[in-house]
Amino acid sequence: MITTRAEAAEYVKDAGGLKLVVFGADGHEVAAMFVQGSVTYNPEEATFIAVAEDGHPVGELLVDESVDYDENIDAFVIRTAR
Numbered sequence: 698m699i700t701t702r703a704e705a706a707e708y709v710k711d712a713g714g715l716k717l718v719v720f721g722a723d724g725h726e727v728a729a730m731f732v733q734g735s736v737t738y739n740p741e742e743a744t745f746i747a748v749a750e751d752g753h754p755v756g757e758l759l760v761d762e763s764v765d766y767d768e769n770i771d772a773f774v775i776r777t778a779r
Contacts, residue, residue, distance in 0.1 A: 718767075718770065718773070719774075744757055
C-alpha cells in the first residue's frame, strides 16, 4: 500500500501512465484523470507532471493530501480532508 506522496512518486517514476481518482470529504468521486506518457514528481511543489513523448507537459496534479493506491481500480486515490 502506498501511503505518502514520496512513495507514490517512486512507484510512478518510470510508469507508462498514471491514473488518479480524487474523492471529496463526503466520499464521492470529484475528479479522475488518466495520463499516458512519462510521469515525474516535483517534491518541492508536491506535484505530479505528465510529459508526452515529444517532451511537452500534458498534465499536472498538485497532491496535498496522503495518497493511497487501490489495486481494485488500479489507481492512486486521493481523499480530501474530512
